[in-house]
Amino acid sequence: MTTQVNIRLDERLIMEIDALTRMLHIPRSEWMRMKLAEAVKDSILKYREALALEYNKGHISFEDLHAALGKDAEDVRTVQEMTKKGKKEIDKLFVK
Amino acid sequence: MTIFAVDTCSLIALQYSGHLEAIFKNMDLIITRKIHSELEEMKKFSDDDGAAAEGILGSVRGLTVVETRSKPTGEEELIELAFHKKCDFIVSDDLRALSKLTKVGIPVIFSTHILYYLYRKGIISKDDCMIALEKMWNRRSWKDARTKELISIATSVL
Numbered sequence: 303m304t305t306q307v308n309i310r311l312d313e314r315l316i317m318e319i320d321a322l323t324r325m326l327h328i329p330r331s332e333w334m335r336m337k338l339a340e341a342v343k344d345s346i347l348k349y350r351e352a353l354a355l356e357y358n359k360g361h362i363s364f365e366d367l368h369a370a371l372g373k374d375a376e377d378v379r380t381v382q383e384m385t386k387k388g389k390k391e392i393d394k395l396f397v398k
Numbered sequence: 399m400t401i402f403a404v405d406t407c408s409l410i411a412l413q414y415s416g417h418l419e420a421i422f423k424n425m426d427l428i429i430t431r432k433i434h435s436e437l438e439e440m441k442k443f444s445d446d447d448g449a450a451a452e453g454i455l456g457s458v459r460g461l462t463v464v465e466t467r468s469k470p471t472g473e474e475e476l477i478e479l480a481f482h483k484k485c486d487f488i489v490s491d492d493l494r495a496l497s498k499l500t501k502v503g504i505p506v507i508f509s510t511h512i513l514y515y516l517y518r519k520g521i522i523s524k525d526d527c528m529i530a531l532e533k534m535w536n537r538r539s540w541k542d543a544r545t546k547e548l549i550s551i552a553t554s555v556l
Binding site for chain 2: 350351354355358359377378380381382384385386387388389391392393395396
């Protein structure tokens with residue numbers, strides 16, 4: 303499934319993209335889709351720890367986390383739950 | 399005394415925290431023969447983890463090696479210990495092993511909780527605990543980004 307997204311780009315940038323895509327013999331839209339996908343993957347890799355922390359603080363939902371990290375989101379949730387549970391277990395040792 | 403059965407990756411993380419000596423002095427940590435041999439294997443590598451393994455084995459008197467039926471992995475031997483009620487906690491940062499470890503019925507905690515224990519016992523301050531977590535985060539040559547997330551989450555929860 304795809305959704306159309308309209309964006310306005312600087313003319314100079316469009317000219318550079320067109321020069322590149324003519325050289326590569328691929329349509330502009332295909333090249334842009336590919337580059338956008340690469341950038342998203344790179345950012346997820348770079349910010350995955352920040353995403354985990356944002357989820358831990360309740361700033362983003364599990365659905366958002368899952369959209370970014372896929373199955374790894376389950377691990378983040380497990381780590382969060384076990385960190386909280388483990389803290390309680392240690393606290394129990396100090397109850398007088 | 400509360401007994402903590404610790405796996406290899408948690409020991410390495412705790413060595414990086416800089417508080418392993420205090421941990422050995424104030425807590426009852428046990429390992430299995432397999433975990434001891436995993437550390438011996440690791441020691442052969444000339445990287446940070448190898449040096450950490452060497453450091454742990456150098457202070458191995460702080461650890462008790464408990465005999466179990468020999469199993470293919472350290473985690474399975476930890477399960478054996480728990481099954482025979484030889485420990486009160488299992489300490490493991492291995493997310494892949496968690497589903498098996500948590501089935502044994504005793505609490506499974508992360509290496510980060512050991513630092514929290516030291517803090518609760520008054521052996522280290524909250525700041526020391528945070529600095530130790532940062533050291534673990536920085537120095538561990540994590541093969542798995544998830545373990546870094548584990549420490550980050552600990553920093554905000556503990």
